[in-house]
Amino acid sequence: MSIKILILYYSRTGNTEKMAEAVAEGASTVDGVKVLIKSVREARLQDLLEADGIVIGSPTYYGTIAGPLKEFLDQTVKYHGSLEGKVGGAFASCGAKGGGAETAVLDIIKIMLIHGMIVQGNPEEHHYGVISIGPPDEETLNACKELGRRVAVLAKKLKSTS
Secondary structure, eight states, rough: OOOEEEEOOSSSSSSEEEEHHHHHHHHHHHHHEEEEEEEEOOOHHHHHHHEEEEEEEEEEEEEEEEEHHHHHHHHHGGGTTTTTEEEEEEEEEESSSEEEEEEHHHHHHHHHHHHOOOOOOOOOSSSSOOEESSSOOOOHHHHHHHHHHHHHHHHHHHHHHH
């Protein structure tokens, strides 16, 4: 049984891209998981349909997700209902404490929930998703790896029971 995890992100400065790479690294540690990492600039809507798990990351602009990512996600309305049951996760970067990264993560999660996705949280820390203030440090990158691993494990469990 092969599981496919899509890491979808937008990054202007490279901070969110570094986080995406760490999420992909964590997901790839799970046996039987194939990881696809794509910038929103190169992604196709079909990539979402083909994935068992989807982790989305964005820089924070004005307390929400970046415009190019929002524009891409707005197009998913044509697939409403087709993402139901897929596992999701979110991460975001911002420039300062109180910069809105947590609200950006919640905006991603809201989109996932509207699609009927199952969102993987973490009861220990980074409950909603991982955030970075400025460039991601080692602790943040480790949290990203854990997010990727947790999404992959849950997607694998769910697929094995279906």
